[in-house]
Amino acid sequence: MSDTAEPMIHEDQLPGHESRLEPKPDWEPRYPGSGRLKGKTAIVTGGDSGIGRAVAVLFAREGANVAILYLCEHDDAELTRKACEKEGARAITIAGDLGIKSFCEEAVTKVVDTFGSVDVLVNNAGEQHPDKDITGITEEQLKRTFQTNIYSMFYLTQAVQPHLKPGSSIINCTSVTMYKGSKDLLDYSATKGAITAFTRSLSENLVGDRIRVNAVAPGPIWTPLNPFGGKPPEDIPEFGKDTPMGRPGQPNEVAPSFLFLACEDSSYMSGQVLHPNGGIIVNG
Structure with missing residues (x-):
């Protein structure tokens, strides 16, 4: 087997259409904008649905x-x-496999x-x-999960770094499973620990250039990731009910953490992780 694996598009219905998900996730922003990212350009991976769309x-x-x-x-x-253009922004879509270094380089060039x-x-x-x-x-699944979840972050950061400047921000999505584990998601949780x-480590590497690197560790969030094969079907009715809040979160309850880390509100934060997870206590 080669060192890379093709996207597992047909396995488990992944990656999954949000347009087919019921009930629909709440992704719309919940408050008026205040220009905190005015004039800036952001790349959002996995931006077609779920947390990325929000x-x-x-x-x-x-x-x-x-x-x-x-992806597709x-x-x-x-x-x-x-939806982005309706907010008055310029927006483009770029489809491809983030697990391939050349695609990441081409995508950044296009941006x-x-x-x-x-x-x-x-x-x-x-x-x-x-x-x-x-x-x-x-072996294919293990390679594919690491390609998508962690290799892509290296590839994109390598491609983006020459274009970043003081005040720029990188925000990675890790997971509550990195902190509390998940007996059924061994490879996924391992990638989140790596993230x-x-x-x-990247924060320490770039902080001297005044580029901040932080992360968000969501808990169970209602997105296509779980219902379309990321979780056994029999577990979906109970999804998120084991959190202290007793429910899954919505994408628009997670997106503000990314905004905070992207803008100057968090100018004294780097190497940190925020935890929108329904009240689960973790050592962060």
Whole structure:
């Protein structure tokens, strides 16, 4: 087997159309914008649906140009683009496999050619495949999960770094599973641990250039990731009910954490992780 694996598009219905999800997630921004990202350009991976869509549209409301990177859900990505433009922003969609270094480089080039700069990178795209036993994790799945969840962050950061400047921000999406574990998501949780370590280390690497690197660790959020194969079907009715708040979160309850870390409100924060997770206590 090669060192790379093709996207597991047909396995478990992944990555999943938000347009087919019921009930529909709440992704619309919940408050008026205040220009906190005015004149900036943001790349949001996994921006076609879920948390990525909520982040993209919130950034657009706050004045940013938005590049929506995604794998293959073209209808969802188009809806996100139109929602960003409705907020008065310029927005583009770029489809491709973030697990391939050359695509990441080409995508960043297109963003810079279109908007002239990159100020914020949101590494949000991710995938997960449940397995009750570690022996059920195939070599292909293991490679693919790491390609999507952690390799892509290295590839995009490498491509973006020459364009960043003092005041720029990188925000990575880790997970509550990194902190409390998940017996059915061994490979996924391992990537999220790697993402947190990457965030803290990259922060130390770039802080001297006044580029801040932080992360967000969502709890159970109602997005296509779980209902379309990221979780066993029999577990979906109870999804999120084991949190102290007793329910799953919505994408627009997570997006403000990304906005805070992207803008000057968090100018004295780097190497940190925010935890919109329904009240789960973790050592952060």
